[in-house]
Amino acid sequence: MSARPHRLLTGRLVVATHNAGKLREMRELVAPYGVEAVSAGELGLGEPEETGTTFRDNAHIKAAAAAAATGLPAFADDSGLAVEALGGAPGIHSARWAGPDKDFARAMADIHEKLVALGASAPAQRRAHFVSALCVVWPDGHREDFEARVDGVLVWPPRGNLGFGYDPMFLPDGHALTFGEMSSDEKHGLPPRGKGLSHRARAFVKLAEACLERP
Numbered sequence: 001m002s003a004r005p006h007r008l009l010t011g012r013l014v015v016a017t018h019n020a021g022k023l024r025e026m027r028e029l030v031a032p033y034g035v036e037a038v039s040a041g042e043l044g045l046g047e048p049e050e051t052g053t054t055f056r057d058n059a060h061i062k063a064a065a066a067a068a069a070t071g072l073p074a075f076a077d078d079s080g081l082a083v084e085a086l087g088g089a090p091g092i093h094s095a096r097w098a099g100p101d102k103d104f105a106r107a108m109a110d111i112h113e114k115l116v117a118l119g120a121s122a123p124a125q126r127r128a129h130f131v132s133a134l135c136v137v138w139p140d141g142h143r144e145d146f147e148a149r150v151d152g153v154l155v156w157p158p159r160g161n162l163g164f165g166y167d168p169m170f171l172p173d174g175h176a177l178t179f180g181e182m183s184s185d186e187k188h189g190l191p192p193r194g195k196g197l198s199h200r201a202r203a204f205v206k207l208a209e210a211c212l213e214r215p
């Protein structure tokens, strides 16, 4: 009899990302659970092409590639910023909008300029959310998927130099600091502080509930 409809994640785990900011957050999230996290970079894994049309599909592509290459369970995140006035852009293209140089200062300015061109200066016209799709894939192909979002507004100019990507322009609802001004613990917003604040932490709370046990 199984009280758990999901598969338990134990032992070694590949964190299938090539983004240093994300890797740090994903390692912090799994740290309390006694799994040994090894990164895609440490294992010399390549970066699969993200050919999916959804966050969920792209997270699966990354986790499945890493699990197949290593014979270990693999944990991937596909995430992005969806700006309401831009019809959800950049969405799954959020990393690609920063170009090959990963110039997020430029990508943030681009978004701001597009909003200005639309006359969107009031916070209510500058609403956006981050989405995170987390996927764990085992070498036998079993998968577990979790997704969450965090809503907020885009400020200008950007504030803070913590975090990564679009963090300095994202002000989550109900908070006075942008993600760029928050410590990583504040951005996660996990217990005892809260129930999860960032998209990634909120999705991870679901993953942990389903697939992880504290040692």
Ligand SMILES: O=c1nc[nH]c2c1ncn2[C@H]1C[C@H](O)[C@@H](COP(=O)(O)OP(=O)(O)OP(=O)(O)O)O1
Binding pocket: 016, 017, 018, 019, 022, 047, 050, 062, 077, 078, 079, 080, 081, 094, 095, 130, 163, 164, 165, 166, 167, 179, 198, 200
């Ligand atoms: O918490 C976040 N704070 C700020 N920006 C964020 C966040 N979460 C996603 N983002 C933006 C930037 C990132 O580059 C892109 C995700 O694109 P995404 O393809 O999932 O990640 P990536 O290419 O950077 O690394 P990888 O695919 O190896 O995991 O969205």
Ligand SMILES: [Mg+2]
Binding pocket: 050, 095
């Ligand atoms: Mg990517």
